[in-house]
Amino acid sequence: MKLTSREQLAAWLDALMERATVIAPRQVECGGGSGTHLLLYQPVASSAEVVFDFQRTAMSPKGYFLPSTEVLFEIEKRSNEVTLDEALPQDEQVLFAIRPCDARGLRVLDALLVEHEPADAYYAQRRRNTTLVGLACPHLWPECFCTAIGGAPDDSADVDIMLYEVDGGYLVSEITEKGTALLAGLNAEETDQPAPVSDRSGPSVPVLAPEAWPALFNELYWARLSDRCLSCHACTYVCPTCRCFDVRDYTRAAGPNGIHIERLRSWDSCMAAAYRRIAGGHNPRPSKMHRLRNRYYCKFNYCPQDFGAVACVGCGRCIAVCPVGIDITEMLGEVAALAATLEERGKGKG
């Protein structure tokens, strides 16, 4: 364990920026001077831009691994010949001050996009090219429920370096070799001070086991829950584990020597009405009840079966962002209660 000051950490970050893209929490002004702000992970040009004291960013950092839009292929087409170039990302990235829940979100995405073969080449490359510098939360923030879902505010399992804020600066824990390599150049002193233990008290949210979900699939509850859903994409886009995407070609330039095409991949959302509509018009998830239910089943029932991971890390962003107050923790509580009721009723019959 090492001890360093915020100034030394800042100097180290500034030096890192010479050779890698440093992505860190940054305050973004909104509404043309109306005084509102958003905190977002963004590439920073100087440590002066980095916000060290924060709760949660508005968006998860998943976009630095699965960008909201990326070029998959550059395609040149001339008469009857086509050439394709892979546009694989090359940049070295450092993600500074990633929270344990977001790092855990990347573990979920790894399971889906890398470990479940064949691996997604673009995501995998960005993961390889990125070093994660974690920053422990001293406690849970409003809407957070990581502890209810197997995480912890000081969980260092999914980062390369873990920082803990202490009196006089930060304790630095090297978790992986990649992390150790990145730390070369950090001015810090060795210490035997133990890492502070975060306050893990948080809301008690019962999370039903994956195998208990199918019995509830046809309950009226889902229709009632989705009544207020607007079918917007906000919850899925802020989510650290939602990864649905769309792919399409864009013709960028056309001339006598042929056309230049980009095959783009962009985020898409299972909440969208047309998400599943096929060319003939048939839509297997025609109502928002079908779609919202599918989103929650995907997280708590399907992903555990298909990829071995619950696709929720308790970051609370979907709760904070929902314009109409749909709350995943409330849903989990109600679903657990519903399951208990059904089980009681079943016993009564038996």
Add this chain to the structure above:
Amino acid sequence: MSESIQTALRTRARELLELGEVSCVIGYERSPRGRVRPAFIYEPADADRLVWDNTCHHNLMVYLHDRKTPPRRGEEVPRVAVVAKPCDVRALNVLLHEGQIAREKVFVIGVACAGMCEEGTEELQARCRRCRERVPIFYDALVGEPPKVTAVDEDWADVVELEGMSAAERLAFWTREFDRCIRCYACRQACPGCYCFECMAEQVDPLWVGIAIELPEKAFFHVMRAYHLAGRCVECNACELACPMHIPLSLLNRKIAKEVEALFGYRAGGDPQTPPPLATFRKDEELPL
């Protein structure tokens, strides 16, 4: 005042459900976290979940879209009751003019409204300070007494400030704002005026916008949406309040509302008789364009 409105709302909702007048009452409730959110009441016993205060900002008319077409072929559309502020009723008026909703399918519980507050403050939203009607222009039942609030004059100050910028400054301003957009469509989905089965932003044949979540697509989407709301936006601010990226969408809509008012002397949804100008064609019409 809020409390008596709340009591009256609950009583009315309970009655409507008990008499079988409606299948559901759409109003507001308080979430376990203490924030007000839309509520759907199906049972008379649940009517006491309804609340009323100065944070009931959601425009509930957006939920009437879900109910305008029969869910399955031949199935009757159930009649619903909806709690409506004066601005919400203007949105409903737009939908009625556009033939989107059958009036007899909606029981309007109008609420006399003293205005909604900015989130987390006791300060009235700017649009509410300017509001010219404290009682809805129509309703099936009215709850509350017309509040004694004097509206401040509409001076379009925010729009005028924008108009005062150079084109380059304005472009820089909107570029900065639209750049944050994540194309989550919360603005569109929260908007009662956005009810297209297939939005031009998602249409692939022809492809107007494309799937990229990049600045050109974002800007195009927002500008097109604002145009599609010309003469139709009632300034309920549902879009802006839903936006997770705090984009000042109402400013964009107000610029167009100002133009429409100057050209046609028309305020969207303002009266039940006058059809919206952009849905009307007059052969002799000449505009000072």
Add this chain to the structure above:
Amino acid sequence: MNERDNPLRPYPGRLVGIKNIAQDIKLFQIELKDGQPFDYRPGQFAFLSAFGVGEAPFGLASTAERSPVLEFAINRIGTVTDALHSLEPGAVVGVRGPLGNWFPLEEIKGRNVVVLGGGIGGAPLRPVIHSILDHRDDYGKLTILWAARTPSLLIFTDEYEQWAAAPDTELHVTVDEGDERWSGHVGLITQLLERVAPSPENAVAIICGPPIMIKFTLLTLEKLKFQPQQMLMTLEAKMKCGIGKCGRCNMGEKFVCVHGPVFWYTEVARFLESFV
């Protein structure tokens, strides 16, 4: 990085033949360039790219045994298919595959097979028919029920004679609506199925067609005492990746692209309510 490591990479293929086989339906014959290996089985699918528009998944309509080229029967219905239909022989398209699982033709050897194809849904069933006809002794009776909305939408009409002439094979064709030249059966495939009433004894039914056809065909088969473990189907879903990543084609925890497109009814029965 090895090109093979990017599962989203399409490989260039040349359109060597395009045949009109029904109204707005063409059979595309594609030869992969540079000897790219493509080892596929009946039931699998591939993504075809119309460069400049995008890619979409299509069931393979050929068997490697019969055809040296890849064949796809494609209905002009969306942007990608529209672009494919506008191509001329010689054009280059992208091919990504083969993807998905296949019909368990080994497993069902020795059994009677009832093939039910509706409209363009007949395309992925053609390899099943070809395989059974090419190994006729390995299977019991083959009953083909073939349907389309109108006579002009019937696909592979030039092969009917050959199918019907094969030993121990019956072909029954129907259209929802006939025309002045049509002298065959008129009615839904379910009505035809009830009339033909194939025995469920030692039989397997294989279905592909539009969702509504699958739904009612399954019901009719149940009436004929077919058990869920005797019904196989191949499903269509919107897809973007074909490798279980994009999240678009799930039906419960099953992805049509990797767990399917071929499913036993028993695997998906509880999801079909929302799917069809």
